[in-house]
Amino acid sequence: MILQHRQVKADDIKTICSFPLNARELFYMFPKAQYPLTEAQLSKVIAQRFDSTVVETENSVVGFANVYRAERGGVCCIGNVIVAQEARGKGEATYKVETIIALAFDRYDATEVQISCFNQNTAGLLLYPKLASCPLLSKSESPWIVVDQHSSI
Secondary structure (H helix, E strand, C coil): CCCEEEECCHHHHHHHHCCCCCHHHHHHHCCCCCCCCCHHHHHHHHHHCEEEEEEEECCEEEEEEEEEEECCCCEEEEEEEEECHHHCCCCHHHHHHHHHHHHHHHHHCCCEEEECEECCCHHHHHHHHHHHCCHHHCCCCCCCCCCCEECCC
């Protein structure tokens, strides 16, 4: 599977809205949203955030994430991470998060990149610590991924 990324387009929004399969998945992606995710909800959050990015394979959008805090020379925070069901377990999430992390370091000269994960989100809890050990993306001695252990919904 060849993966590539690009900035989100208006035409992608309906597809991204189909990614959360239930209210719990939507909560992990976007806690303030109401299930089912609507184009209006997603469009609003995209307008409020930075670098909303999709991942494509074979001309299909299979992932989405963005940056909700972008401090030049400081901390950047990744949010709204979601993967289409058909792409799960195939490396898309790793590619997407590594892409956003590299973007934060390059575009914002970030010293740290943080990503939060709810403690019931098993896939995220398994993925994010693996990425934290990747020396290629670290620019400081401080950890660049912080996994917050939030209470259950």
